[in-house]
Every structure is written in C-alpha cells, then in structure tokens.
Amino acid sequence: MLLPYPCPADPAVSTAVPWDSFFEPWIAPMAACPQDPEHHAEGDVWTHTKMVCEALVGLPDWQALAPADREVVFASALLHDIAKPVCTRIEDGRIRQPGHSPRGALMVRAMLWKMGVDPVVRERIAALVRTHQIPFFLIDQDDARRRAAQISQTVRCDHLALLTRADALGRICRDPQRLLDNIDLFVDFCAEHECLDGPWKFPSAHTRFVYFRSDDRDPRFAVHDDTRCEVTLMSGLPGSGKDHWIEHNLNLPVVSLDALREELDLSHTGPQHAVIQAAREQAREHLRRSQSFVWNATNLSREMRGRLIDLCADYGARVRIVFLDTPYRRVLRQNREREAQVPLAAIERMLARWEPPDLTEAHHVEWILQGD
Numbered sequence: 001m002l003l004p005y006p007c008p009a010d011p012a013v014s015t016a017v018p019w020d021s022f023f024e025p026w027i028a029p030m031a032a033c034p035q036d037p038e039h040h041a042e043g044d045v046w047t048h049t050k051m052v053c054e055a056l057v058g059l060p061d062w063q064a065l066a067p068a069d070r071e072v073v074f075a076s077a078l079l080h081d082i083a084k085p086v087c088t089r090i091e092d093g094r095i096r097q098p099g100h101s102p103r104g105a106l107m108v109r110a111m112l113w114k115m116g117v118d119p120v121v122r123e124r125i126a127a128l129v130r131t132h133q134i135p136f137f138l139i140d141q142d143d144a145r146r147r148a149a150q151i152s153q154t155v156r157c158d159h160l161a162l163l164t165r166a167d168a169l170g171r172i173c174r175d176p177q178r179l180l181d182n183i184d185l186f187v188d189f190c191a192e193h194e195c196l197d198g199p200w201k202f203p204s205a206h207t208r209f210v211y212f213r214s215d216d217r218d219p220r221f222a223v224h225d226d227t228r229c230e231v232t233l234m235s236g237l238p239g240s241g242k243d244h245w246i247e248h249n250l251n252l253p254v255v256s257l258d259a260l261r262e263e264l265d266l267s268h269t270g271p272q273h274a275v276i277q278a279a280r281e282q283a284r285e286h287l288r289r290s291q292s293f294v295w296n297a298t299n300l301s302r303e304m305r306g307r308l309i310d311l312c313a314d315y316g317a318r319v320r321i322v323f324l325d326t327p328y329r330r331v332l333r334q335n336r337e338r339e340a341q342v343p344l345a346a347i348e349r350m351l352a353r354w355e356p357p358d359l360t361e362a363h364h365v366e367w368i369l370q371g372d
Contacts, residue, residue, distance in 0.1 A: 002068055002071050002072070002117070002118060002121050003071050003072075003075050003117060003121065004115065005022075005071075005074070005075050005078055006018045006021045006022070007070060007071045007074040007075070008057050008070075008074075009067070011057065011062075011063035011070075012063075015057040015058060015063070017050070017053050017054060017057060019050065026082055026111075027046055029085035029086075030044065030045040030046040030049060030081065030082070030084065030085060031044055031045070031046035031047075032044065032085070033045040033046075033084050033085040033088055034088070034095055035048065035084070035095055035097070036094055036095040036096070038094075038173070038174060039171065039173050039174075040171050040172070040173065041171075041172035041173065042170075042171055042172045045081050045084045045085065048081065048170060048171055049077070049078060049080070049081055049170075050170075051169075051170035051171065052077050052080070052166045052167050052169075052170030052171075053074065053077045053078055053166070053170070054170065055165075055166040055169035055170040056073065056074060056077045056162065056163070056166035056170075057074070059162060059165065059166065061158075061162055062074075062162055062166075065159075068121075069159065071121075072121060072124050072125055072128070072159070073128070073159050073162055073163055075125050076124075076125050076128035076129055076132070076163050077163055077166055077167070079104065079108050079125065079129055080101075080104065080128070080129050080132045080163065080167065081097075081100060081104065082104045082107055082108060082129070083097075083099075083100040083101075083103035083104035083106075083107050084097045084100045084104075086103065086107075087099055087100040087103055101129065101130055101131070101132060101133050102130050104129045104130070105126040105127070105129045105130035105355075106126075106351075106352060106353065106354065106355070108122075108125055108126050108129050109122060109123070109126040109351075109354060109355075109356075110351040110352070110354065112125065112126070113327075113328055113351075114328045116327060116328065119325045119367075119369055123154075123356060124155070127151075127154040127155045128155055128159065128160060128163055131151050131154075131155055131160055132160070132163050132164055132167060133164070133167075134147065134151060134160070134164075134186075135160060135161050135164040135165075135182065135183045135186035135187075136164060136168075136179055136182055136183070137182065138182075138186050138189070139182055139185040139186055139189060140182075144189065145193065145219070146211075146212075148189060148190055148193060148195055148200065149193075149195065149200035149211070149212075149219060150212065150360050152190070152195035152198070152199045152200045153199050153200070153358055153359045153360050154358050154360075156196075156197055156198070157186070157187075157190040157195060157196050157197070158187070158190075158196050158197050161183055161186055161187045161190075164183050164186075165180065165183050168180055168183065199359075200219065202219055203220070203221070203222035203223075204222050204223070204225065205363040205364060206223055206224075206225040206227065206318075206363060207219065207221075207222050207223045208359065208360075208363075209313075209319070209362065209363050210223045211223075212360045212361075213313060226316060227316055227317060227318040227363075228290040228315075228316045228317065229286075229287070229290045229291055229292045229293075229316075229317050229318070230292045230317060230318040230319075230320055230363075231283075231286075231287075231292065231293060231294075231295060231308075231312045231317045231318070231319055231320070232250065232252065232292075232293070232294045232295070232320045232321075232322055233294075233295050233299055233305060233308060233309070233319065233320070233321045233322070233357075233362070234246065234294065234295065234296045234297065234299065234322055234324070235298065235299040235300065235305065235321055235322065235323040235324070235356070235357055236298065236299075236300075236323060236324035236325070236326060237298060237300065237326065237331050237347065237350060237351075237354070238298060238331070238335050238338070238342035238346075238347060238350070239326070239330075239331040239332065239333070239334035239335030239336075239337075239338060239342070239347075240324040240325075240326035240330075240331055240334070240370070241324055241326060241334060241370065242296055242324055243256075243258075243296065245322070245324060245368065246294055246296060250294055252292055252293050252294050253286060253291065253293040253294070254293065254294045254296050255279050255282045255283050255286070255293060255294065255295050255296065256279075256296040256297075257272075257275055257276075257279055257296065257297040258296070258297075258340065260275045260278050260279055261275055261340070262340070264278065279295070279297070280308075280311065283295060283308070283311060283312075284311070284315075287311070287312065287315035287317060288315070290315075290316075290317075292317075295308055298350065299321075299357075300350055300353060300354045300355065301353045301354070301355050302355045302357075302361065305321065305357060305361060306361070309361060309362065318363045318364075319361070319362040319363050319364075320362060320363060320364045320365075320366070321357040321361065321362045321364070321365045321366070322366045322368060323356050323357050323365065323366065323367050323368065324368045324370060325356070325367060325368065325369050325370065326370045327370065327371070327372050329372055330370065330371075330372050331347070332344075335347070
C-alpha cells in the first residue's frame with residue numbers, strides 16, 4: 001500500500017469504500033463547506049467527495065488499472081477538492097471556489113511530503129488534483145493542443161480522464177451528460193495527438209522549451225538549437241542540501257543568494273530586493289560572456305523560476321533545473337545544522353507556494369531523490 005488511505009484493495013472482491021476508517025483533519029472543513037447548488041445540488045464538499053470516490057471505484061477502467069495506479073487515482077479523487085473550504089467566496093449571491101485546483105495541489109503536496117509519501121506518488125497525485133477540471137473544458141479552448149501537450153508532461157491523461165469522469169458522476173447538476181461528453185472528447189483529442197497514456201513527444205528538448213515560450217509554434221517541427229551556454233538552476237527547500245550537491249557534482253561559477261545575503265548582511269525573512277538585484281547582475285555578467293554557471297537559491301515556485309528562465313532565454317542559454325527532493329525530517333535536521341537557520345514559520349510559508357519544476361519550464365529537469 002503506497003498511501004495511508006483505505007482504497008479498495010481488490011475490486012474483483014469488493015469496491016466498498018470503508019468510510020468509517022477515515023479520520024483525517026481535513027474532512028470536517030470539507031463537510032462544513034457548501035457548494036453552488038447549480039453545479040453541486042448534492043450538498044457539501046465532503047458529500048460530493050464521497051460520491052466521486054464511489055463513482056470512481058465503480059468504473060471498469062479504474063478497476064482494470066494496476067494496484068499502484070488505482071491507489072494514486074483514488075487518492076486524487078479523495079483529495080481533489082481539499083482546497084474548496086479555503087477558496088470559498090460568495091459573489092453576487094453565488095458560492096464560488098476560484099483557484100481551488102492549483103491551491104489544492106499545493107496543500108496536497110505539503111501534506112503528503114510531511115507524511116513521507118514517496119515523492120513520485122506524491123507528485124502524481126498533486127498533478128491530478130491541479131488539473132482535475134481541465135477535461136471539462138479543454139475541447140472548447142482555442143489553445144487545446146498546447147494545454148494537452150502541457151498537462152501530459154506531468155499527468156497521464158487517461159488517468160486524469162478517469163478522475164474527471166468520477167467528478168462528473170459524483171454530483172447532482174443541471175447537465176451531467178454535457179460534462180461526460182466533453183470528457184470523451186478530451187480522451188479522443190489526447191489519443192489523436194498521442195498523449196493519452198504518455199507525454200506529448202517533441203522532436204528535441206529545445207523544441208519543447210521554445211514551444212512553451214511561444215504562441216505561434218508548431219510542436220511537430222524541430223527548432224534549431226542555437227544556445228550558447230547552460231544555466232543550472234538549483235531548486236529545493238532550505239536545508240535540502242543544495243550547497244553540498246553543487247560542491248560534489250559541479251565545477252562552475254555559482255551565483256548564491258545565501259552568499260549575497262551574508263555579504264549584504266541581510267536575513268532570509270527581511271526584504272530580498274537588494275539580494276535579487278545583485279544576483280541578477282552577477283547572472284548577466286556570466287550570460288554576456290556565454291559562461292555557464294549555477295544559480296543557487298530555493299526557486300520553489302514556477303513564478304520565481306520563470307523570472308530567471310526568461311533572463312537566461314533572452315541571452316540564448318540552455319536551462320537545466322536540478323531539484324533536490326528531500327524528506328521532511330532531513331530538511332528540518334539540516335536546517336538546524338545550518339549556520340544561518342531559516343525559521344520554521346518561513347519554511348511553512350514556502351510550502352504554501354512550493355511547485356517542483358517540470359519539463360514545460362526547462363530543457364532538462366533532474367529530480368534528485370534524497371533519503372532520510
């Protein structure tokens with residue numbers, strides 16, 4: 001068993017979900033969270049979640065999955081709306097829960113990380129939670145091909161379709177058949193573009209990198225690689241061991257935000273503008289000389305990485321991201337051993353925006369899984 005949630009172990013024997021075994025702290029907020037009756041006449045979020053899980057385990061395609069895949073998709077169904085309580089708003093008399101999918105992915109990632117769930121399993125679940133609404137509307141979007149290519153880099157679209165189908169079946173709404181039809185069209189679209197059970201295939205890493213940074217590229221045609229140097233972006237929580245990894249694996253100039261903080265006599269919790277400006281100027285100096293180098297910082301969110309990746313791309317550099325995935329207890333231990341400790345409250349704030357890198361951001365992403 002990969003996860004601490006009681007997923008039906010053998011659908012051939014029983015698909016009953018043992019709800020009496022669930023005592024998670026996030027259940028009460030979900031049970032107390034209302035939903036818009038137009039889309040969820042069944043009631044609160046926990047009622048909907050149970051209906052989704054029960055619909056999922058009744059689907060023959062879910063039952064036919066390998067046991068590990070069944071667990072992942074079941075956990076995704078269980079957690080897909082975990083962020084609705086914190087995202088709920090009343091607007092013009094209607095219940096809205098904007099952004100609950102990406103917020104839910106962040107919450108799920110932090111929770112499963114602290115529980116010690118295998119990082120690959122954790123990220124599969126977080127990715128499914130983040131994208132679980134996409135099959136409802138992808139076929140109507142102008143950029144459907146780009147969206148399909150993008151999500152296929154982090155999720156199996158056939159597993160995503162299973163989750164979204166259960167989400168549609170596990171509710172009472174005005175037009176459920178329209179939702180199911182859109183999911184069928186999503187499956188057909190992904191199958192047509194050969195990204196239903198695997199990632200969209202690009203001619204080269206550089207083609208993929210340029211495609212996700214452009215509006216008018218055809219992903220089928222290779223882009224000439226005219227990059228002049230390579231920038232290695234480190235990514236990982238404080239205490240994950242980035243300095244140690246660089247020392248033992250790379251022999252390149254390093255732009256280090258920690259070193260600049262020490263030089264400027266600034267803390268991790270104070271204003272960081274001066275540190276970032278100094279680091280970016282060092283980076284520009286390397287880029288002007290077409291000198292490969294390392295950018296050593298936490299780089300925890302896509303937005304944070306994106307600013308530097310934009311700079312690198314402007315100078316014609318290849319981008320390599322090295323992400324250190326370090327267990328919770330080890331991060332806390334190594335942070336305590338640092339000369340400049342990061343306060344635990346600051347680490348918790350970082351977790352709220354922690355998005356590990358994926359292949360839509362860079363030429364290469366290396367995921368370093370570290371043990372306790």
